[in-house]
Amino acid sequence: MTDPHSRYETMLAHLKARGGRLTSQRLALLQLLSVSEGHPNAAQLHDQLQAQFPAISLATVYKTLTLLKEEGEVFEIDLGSESHYDGHKPYPHPHLICRQCQKIMDGDDIRRMDAVLQEIRERYDFQVLQSQLVFYGVCRDCRQEA
Amino acid sequence: MTDPHSRYETMLAHLKARGGRLTSQRLALLQLLSVSEGHPNAAQLHDQLQAQFPAISLATVYKTLTLLKEEGEVFEIDLGSESHYDGHKPYPHPHLICRQCQKIMDGDDIRRMDAVLQEIRERYDFQVLQSQLVFYGVCRDCRQEA
DNA sequence: CTACTTGCAAAGCCTTTGCAAACTA
DNA sequence: TAGTTTGCAAAGGCTTTGCAAGTAG
Numbered sequence: 001m002t003d004p005h006s007r008y009e010t011m012l013a014h015l016k017a018r019g020g021r022l023t024s025q026r027l028a029l030l031q032l033l034s035v036s037e038g039h040p041n042a043a044q045l046h047d048q049l050q051a052q053f054p055a056i057s058l059a060t061v062y063k064t065l066t067l068l069k070e071e072g073e074v075f076e077i078d079l080g081s082e083s084h085y086d087g088h089k090p091y092p093h094p095h096l097i098c099r100q101c102q103k104i105m106d107g108d109d110i111r112r113m114d115a116v117l118q119e120i121r122e123r124y125d126f127q128v129l130q131s132q133l134v135f136y137g138v139c140r141d142c143r144q145e146a
Numbered sequence: 147m148t149d150p151h152s153r154y155e156t157m158l159a160h161l162k163a164r165g166g167r168l169t170s171q172r173l174a175l176l177q178l179l180s181v182s183e184g185h186p187n188a189a190q191l192h193d194q195l196q197a198q199f200p201a202i203s204l205a206t207v208y209k210t211l212t213l214l215k216e217e218g219e220v221f222e223i224d225l226g227s228e229s230h231y232d233g234h235k236p237y238p239h240p241h242l243i244c245r246q247c248q249k250i251m252d253g254d255d256i257r258r259m260d261a262v263l264q265e266i267r268e269r270y271d272f273q274v275l276q277s278q279l280v281f282y283g284v285c286r287d288c289r290q291e292a
Numbered sequence: 293c294t295a296c297t298t299g300c301a302a303a304g305c306c307t308t309t310g311c312a313a314a315c316t317a
Numbered sequence: 318t319a320g321t322t323t324g325c326a327a328a329g330g331c332t333t334t335g336c337a338a339g340t341a342g
Binding site for chain 1: 334340
């Protein structure tokens with residue numbers, strides 16, 4: 001489910017099912033999202049797409065990202081001023097952001113997160129539907145340098 | 147530490163210690179932050195301050211909030227498009243936001259959160275310094291209505 | 293051919309900045 | 318009085334919107 005090819009196929013299937021048109025710009029963005037290791041923002045995606053489509057606009061990138069968000073095929077990471085996008089794990093999951101190298105890491109497989117969700121349900125009687133969980137700090141690599 | 151009066155005094159002390167001037171606009175904002183139960187945004191604070199200072203500008207509100215953030219006397223809740231401010235618990239803590247009534251609730255005292263932080267340290271070898279944790283969903287009151 | 297998509301430019305939103313006037317200490 | 322702070326207006330950064338031209342189906 002996380003390998004590039006099947007992610008691409010899944011996103012494509014959702015676009016088709018929705019009745020959207022498979023323009024070359026869209027296909028290239030799906031490709032990019034399913035391949036890129038990091039968590040790019042709209043500008044970074046736009047930059048990379050310009051290699052293939054010198055005239056592609058940022059608006060097109062945003063419009064396609066909105067589509068994919070609606071289809072649940074991309075997860076938007078809300079940071080203070082901008083958003084980054086995760087096309088590999090299109091569901092809510094924690095992220096760890098290094099204040100030194102700015103790297104954004106996935107924090108899925110924090111096993112004890114389930115216990116937190118359960119506690120929120122029980123103690124606060126609150127039904128969680130979505131989340132934006134970001135931990136800021138210093139990553140292993142940057143700590144080893146110091 | 148969470149009662150309005152001592153919060154006000156603490157914020158005031160920090161402002162003084164920093165050498166900042168105690169203008170009436172600033173004092174009114176401290177007052178407001180220490181009293182308000184919810185988690186207001188800059189515009190809401192501005193609206194309320196206009197009762198006392200019809201000409202107060204949004205810029206002044208932002209500038210004072212920046213000061214208080216730097217002093218660690220207010221916690222900024224980064225939501226997608228805007229920020230809200232917590233003057234009662236000026237340290238990072240989770241928030242629960244109801245998608246129905248838009249209420250923002252404190253999610254401090256989630257006891258199992260400590261275990262999550264410990265797991266992040268151990269499994270990811272990541273040193274957490276700060277966090278922005280927001281859970282979106284449906285609160286008790288709104289669920290009872292349905 | 294028709295309806296959807298693109299690219300461009302303009303607009304929107306929240307927040308920050310520059311600067312003269314006002315004010316604290 | 319000297320140095321901060323205020324209010325106003327303008328600018329900034331990211332994202333969205335309007336619309337004519339282009340294109341998938």
